[in-house]
Amino acid sequence: MENKEKYYYKDQVGINRKLKNSLNLQEIIEDRKGFVCYNSGGSSGTLRCDENSVSGAVSQRACVYCGARVVLNPITDAFHLIHGPIGCASYTWDLRGSLSSSSELFRNSFSTDLSETDVIFGGEKKLRAALDEIYDKFQPKVVFIYATCIVGVIGDDVDAVCCDAEKKYPNMRVIPVKSPGFSGNKATGYRAACDAILKLIGNKKSDKKIKGLNYLGDFNLAGEAWVIQSYLKEMGIQVIAKITGDSKCEELLKAPGASLNIVQCAGSMEYLAKKMQELYGIPYIRISFLGIEDTENSLLQIAHILGDEVVLEKAERFIEKEKRKVKDKINLYKKRLKGKKAAIYVGGGYKAISLIKQFKSLGIETVMVGTQTGKPRDYEIIKQITNPGTVILDDANPSELEKFMLEKGADILVGGVKERPLAYKLGVAFCDHNHERKHILSGFVGALNFAQEIDLTANSPVWNYV
Numbered sequence: 001m002e003n004k005e006k007y008y009y010k011d012q013v014g015i016n017r018k019l020k021n022s023l024n025l026q027e028i029i030e031d032r033k034g035f036v037c038y039n040s041g042g043s044s045g046t047l048r049c050d051e052n053s054v055s056g057a058v059s060q061r062a063c064v065y066c067g068a069r070v071v072l073n074p075i076t077d078a079f080h081l082i083h084g085p086i087g088c089a090s091y092t093w094d095l096r097g098s099l100s101s102s103s104e105l106f107r108n109s110f111s112t113d114l115s116e117t118d119v120i121f122g123g124e125k126k127l128r129a130a131l132d133e134i135y136d137k138f139q140p141k142v143v144f145i146y147a148t149c150i151v152g153v154i155g156d157d158v159d160a161v162c163c164d165a166e167k168k169y170p171n172m173r174v175i176p177v178k179s180p181g182f183s184g185n186k187a188t189g190y191r192a193a194c195d196a197i198l199k200l201i202g203n204k205k206s207d208k209k210i211k212g213l214n215y216l217g218d219f220n221l222a223g224e225a226w227v228i229q230s231y232l233k234e235m236g237i238q239v240i241a242k243i244t245g246d247s248k249c250e251e252l253l254k255a256p257g258a259s260l261n262i263v264q265c266a267g268s269m270e271y272l273a274k275k276m277q278e279l280y281g282i283p284y285i286r287i288s289f290l291g292i293e294d295t296e297n298s299l300l301q302i303a304h305i306l307g308d309e310v311v312l313e314k315a316e317r318f319i320e321k322e323k324r325k326v327k328d329k330i331n332l333y334k335k336r337l338k339g340k341k342a343a344i345y346v347g348g349g350y351k352a353i354s355l356i357k358q359f360k361s362l363g364i365e366t367v368m369v370g371t372q373t374g375k376p377r378d379y380e381i382i383k384q385i386t387n388p389g390t391v392i393l394d395d396a397n398p399s400e401l402e403k404f405m406l407e408k409g410a411d412i413l414v415g416g417v418k419e420r421p422l423a424y425k426l427g428v429a430f431c432d433h434n435h436e437r438k439h440i441l442s443g444f445v446g447a448l449n450f451a452q453e454i455d456l457t458a459n460s461p462v463w464n465y466v
Helices: 002-024 030-035 064-072 086-091 116-121 124-137 149-154 158-168 186-201 224-235 249-253 266-280 292-306 309-337 349-361 376-385 398-408 420-425 443-458
Strands: 036-038 079-083 142-147 173-178 210-216 238-243 258-263 284-286 341-346 365-371 391-394 412-415 429-432
Touching (some): 030 036, 064 079, 064 142, 064 186, 064 266, 079 124, 124 142, 124 158, 142 158, 186 266, 210 266, 224 292, 224 309, 224 443, 238 249, 258 266, 258 292, 266 284, 266 349, 284 292, 292 349, 341 349, 341 398, 349 365, 349 376, 365 398, 376 391, 391 398, 412 420, 429 443
Parallel strands (some): 142 173, 210 238, 258 284, 341 365, 341 412, 412 429
Antiparallel strands (some): 036 391
């Protein structure tokens, strides 16, 4: 038995080496070469980004409709109606691990279930009937209607249906979300969702500003928005509206009264922050609560902008107290993780930047980093904070991720649910930093949870048998 195990191990090593060599010989698709680069140790050269996916490249991005859905879905007391085939509704059912403090209406997935007959004769009649049924059974304050690919093709006048429904039911807002999947990329869906939020809030400026902030781009995964809200409360700073994690329609209507917008997920919400600055005169800053360093810097920045000396002192005391709680435990994990190599593939560039810093604080080198919706300035920062030779890529596909993870010898991949099977197939540890996770990764407690999870997966004994 011992000999058989040795022979098997030897054969498996040979198979892995052959797999690695064959992948390294693969060429990047010609049209994709501008989206991939090796860090040359400076900021020279521009990485192509913020563009539509290359046809046939099997992008890891989601479609426009999905982008809109992930932003709007955490509005807990809104009714989310998908005007399209049932598959679109099932694809995005309960797609974020967002938690609610009250209504659970958002957890349901409702669809007009368009069929072949509706494609031929139009789906407006079905949509109007669905809105009548919604009002009779639920009487929601707001209904978001998502126009999917089929609706974009057959040309249903969703705007007219929404307008007629609001006249028929004056107490119910009915807001169209222009999100046919083929009309752009995931970032296009983010903008469609932000436009829908602005339509809900309206164009009216607040006469009186409240000394508080709106928290944009946190979707309350595992209750993270509550953690950050509690931090700000200890500092004496009020959160006016959470957009959109655990948000309610009434709460969103108060957003124009805030004195500051803080943006956690810049990829999905910076567009909204810019629009709110134009419409309501609310300045905004990009922040991150991922990792101890960024959490500390973000809290101090908010205290400087909104607070006085008392608030700043409270913030400094609170930060020191929270850092002391987690310091020793994180240092223990750092000893176990030092020398490991990480690959990152996440949604936004700002999140990737935070993760690179967080890995560095654990003694882990980032050897590959990519995003779905990163902007040129994000990639410039990534080049500055990663080592020469680090692979940087925008809107990657599975073939590219496999090639570079093997080439750079990554020990762990941080990504979303679509990347999980890829990592395990290659015998690489995986950390879910996306929608489906059930544990907090933001703030000081999140930094400890992250270190613990990376240690559990990267140092798991299972890798001795793969």
